[in-house]
Amino acid sequence: MTSSPTTQVALSQRAHERIGGRRTDEAWLAEVWDDAATRVLVLGGTKLAPTSERRWVSPQDAPAGTRILLGEQDGVVHFALQAGDEAAQDDWVFLRALLQDLEPAEADLLVHAVALAEWMRVHRFCGRCGAALEPSHAGHEQVCTGCGRHHFPRTDPAVIMLVTDGPGHEGAGGERALLGRQPSWPPGRYSTLAGFLEPGESLEDAVRREVLEEAGIHVGAVHYFGNQPWPFPASLMVGFVAEATSVEIDVDADEIEDARWFTREEMRAEAEAGTLVLPGGISISRSLIEHWYGGELPGRW
Known part of the structure; x- marks a missing residue:
């Protein structure tokens, strides 16, 4: 496989630090969730609000749901919150409808969030024993409640x-x-x-x-x-x-x-x-x- 000249491809340059080492730090996760400066992307299934101002809220304004740690961008911690299909408002859209107008920095976060939200939405049961799965590692793993098998995004x-x-x-x-x-x-x-x-x-x-x-x-x-x-x-x-x-x-x-x-x-x-x-x-x-x-x-x- 030979390479073409270096070319800038959207979404291929890291725009946020994923800070994977923090995904099991429950004390730190609780601390940043209590910080009003933290930004939370609310997802209704895999739909989201059509404007950036409405998409990102403080943790205090976020509904109940499964929290997903996205990482840090410009010194601010960002989460996604999977609130279930019923949380989507009438004018919410799928990510594909927004790609035309997104800034690369926000697109990087949204792609990360939607990929994990879609995975958790459709992978709810263990393929080995059929028991329910529970989110782990701040949304980046799921653990079977029956046999204990760890499941990872594909x-x-x-x-x-x-x-x-x-x-x-x-x-x-x-x-x-x-x-x-x-x-x-x-x-x-x-x-x-x-x-x-x-x-x-x-x-x-x-x-x-x-x-x-x-x-x-x-x-x-x-x-x-x-x-x-x-x-x-x-x-x-x-x-x-x-x-x-x-x-x-x-x-x-x-x-x-x-x-x-x-x-x-x-x-x-x-x-x-x-x-x-x-x-x-x-x-x-x-x-x-x-x-x-x-x-x-x-x-x-």
């Missing part, structure tokens, strides 16, 4: 790749880039291809398999680009630039409805005209596309 690796029609210059790729669209997407929306890693498979082979399955394109060299946590519900997106060894497109007509080769000029012109809608700025897909293009592009989801 992260599923997925590959996401910009396929180009050649090696190009300085790892940026060739003269054309391949984008595809899913049948459920609005007209004009295209993105990079992606898929989950299968057991016993390398990341590079997952890139080659997914591109072949979805678009009928054969891939040779695969260059590592960067990675990004993606809690929808629990993925790590590992990004690559892949060099095609064939160019004839044959979509699977299942996951992918259409795929197209774009030159840089075609991509810019269609994005400006609004006939091509590209991924949002915080996604690694956007970073891959703009790395290949060589600058910012107009329009986004």
Whole structure:
């Protein structure tokens, strides 16, 4: 696996210190919870308030629920609180709806919080004995009340790749880039291809398999680009630039409805005209596309 030039990918740079050593320090946890300066992100299931001012409250204003220690940012301790689905107000939204406008520092905290809240929400019973699970380590572990087994959050690796029609210059790729669209997407929306890693498979082979399955394109060299946590519900997106060894497109007509080769000029012109809608700025897909293009592009989801 060869590397592309260093590129800033949203959510890949640590914006808060997780202070994992404090997760079992009950006296300290109680002390900072009593501090009015501590900030608490209230989650109704995995929904949250639409504005930052409403999302973060003091511990004294937080409802009952399961506390999750997120860590420290700018000298302030931050928690999330899983208050249950019924706590969500009518205008609360899922994190995906906010990604377009989030500042990176807050996005880092929200991704951490939602990933753990989703895990606790759907993993409530032990897979070994079926007994109920109880949160431990400030929300980062769960312990079975029956057999005592410790359960940990799961992260599923997925590959996401910009396929180009050649090696190009300085790892940026060739003269054309391949984008595809899913049948459920609005007209004009295209993105990079992606898929989950299968057991016993390398990341590079997952890139080659997914591109072949979805678009009928054969891939040779695969260059590592960067990675990004993606809690929808629990993925790590590992990004690559892949060099095609064939160019004839044959979509699977299942996951992918259409795929197209774009030159840089075609991509810019269609994005400006609004006939091509590209991924949002915080996604690694956007970073891959703009790395290949060589600058910012107009329009986004």
